[in-house]
Amino acid sequence: MNVMEHAVFRRFWYPVMPMSELKQRPQRFELLGQALALFLDDDGVPAALEDRCCHRTARLSLGEVCDNAIACPYHGWRYNREGQCVLVPQMPDRDPGPKRRVKAFSCREKYGYAWVALEQPLFDIPDFPEAADDSFVLIHEFYEEWRVSGLRVMENELDMAHPSYVHLGTFGSPEHLVAEDAKIEEFPGGFHYTGRLGVKQAHHAQDRNNERFLDCSWYAPFICRLRINYADGPAHVIINCQVPLANNRSQVVQFCFQEDDGNGIDEAAILAFDRKVTLEDKHVLESTDADVPLDPRDERHMVSDKPGLVMRRMIQALIEDHETQAVTVQ
Ligand code: FES
Numbered sequence: 001m002n003v004m005e006h007a008v009f010r011r012f013w014y015p016v017m018p019m020s021e022l023k024q025r026p027q028r029f030e031l032l033g034q035a036l037a038l039f040l041d042d043d044g045v046p047a048a049l050e051d052r053c054c055h056r057t058a059r060l061s062l063g064e065v066c067d068n069a070i071a072c073p074y075h076g077w078r079y080n081r082e083g084q085c086v087l088v089p090q091m092p093d094r095d096p097g098p099k100r101r102v103k104a105f106s107c108r109e110k111y112g113y114a115w116v117a118l119e120q121p122l123f124d125i126p127d128f129p130e131a132a133d134d135s136f137v138l139i140h141e142f143y144e145e146w147r148v149s150g151l152r153v154m155e156n157e158l159d160m161a162h163p164s165y166v167h168l169g170t171f172g173s174p175e176h177l178v179a180e181d182a183k184i185e186e187f188p189g190g191f192h193y194t195g196r197l198g199v200k201q202a203h204h205a206q207d208r209n210n211e212r213f214l215d216c217s218w219y220a221p222f223i224c225r226l227r228i229n230y231a232d233g234p235a236h237v238i239i240n241c242q243v244p245l246a247n248n249r250s251q252v253v254q255f256c257f258q259e260d261d262g263n264g265i266d267e268a269a270i271l272a273f274d275r276k277v278t279l280e281d282k283h284v285l286e287s288t289d290a291d292v293p294l295d296p297r298d299e300r301h302m303v304s305d306k307p308g309l310v311m312r313r314m315i316q317a318l319i320e321d322h323e324t325q326a327v328t329v330q
Pocket residue numbers: 053054055056057058072073074075076077
């Protein structure tokens with residue numbers, strides 16, 4: 001069984017779609033195999049319904065929003081954000097009744113994305129302190145599909161032994177093979193990770209320094225906040241989210257908070273540099289196995305793998321807790 005087949009993954013918030021795309025028209029997204037029709041209600045709040053009309057199964061996401069409801073493209077039945085059919089245009093005087101309905105999922109907006117949880121979420125969407133800090137600007141970076149398990153990408157974000165091999169073309173320094181002073185502090189549903197990493201200078205104003213002070217957080221299962229501080233220069237905070245599509249496919253959602261230290265922000269340069277770094281990772285990550293074994297005996301390790309191993313252990317505990325609860329309820 002692939003780790004992603006565990007039902008607990010239905011109990012987290014995922015940023016499935018940029019709000020800018022929903023402002024154009026309804027959209028379809030497949031989250032963990034569940035097809036969703038996403039649309040904005042009249043208040044501009046995103047809604048997520050099962051993407052299958054209960055009349056003759058057409059995709060609601062091909063329809064239009066009318067009067068605070070999504071209208072099916074086939075015969076125009078309209079559904080509100082709770083999934084209740086509120087109008088059958090061919091029988092306008094009849095109450096559609098409680099049986100004419102489709103499944104609705106929790107959906108809300110944060111950081112410019114529509115977030116969906118397929119079942120009661122275990123944790124809230126993380127609050128990133130930079131979002132409330134006026135000296136930081138939010139920049140949307142990437143929204144694209146990779147053929148990789150999201151857990152491998154999370155591990156990569158927290159793996160300070162790979163830059164000296166993978167990122168030699170950008171910031172990796174061959175003299176600094178691992179992070180110094182690495183520390184992990186767990187909290188419910190995640191952990192903080194701090195350390196220092198020697199990097200190569202230049203390419204980009206951010207790396208005019210040759211040491212990064214890392215202040216990272218991992219939020220189960222697929223959100224990583226990587227705050228990079230420098231002795232001198234603005235902080236760069238990368239938020240990398242992986243939205244699970246299937247066992248070995250993940251929607252990469254990356255945005256960043258860039259500190260303005262008074263010298264202005266060159267958004268194009270930041271995007272170009274982060275794109276280059278991301279493509280270096282993609283090349284290697286897409287070559288890894290689709291499954292991620294949670295039993296530490298199933299792959300070999302080294303000391304710097306600690307954050308990834310803590311992540312695997314916490315995922316294992318979440319799966320076990322969820323399955324124990326499911327058994328108790330029966
Ligand atoms: Fe949706 Fe007929 S299939 S209204």
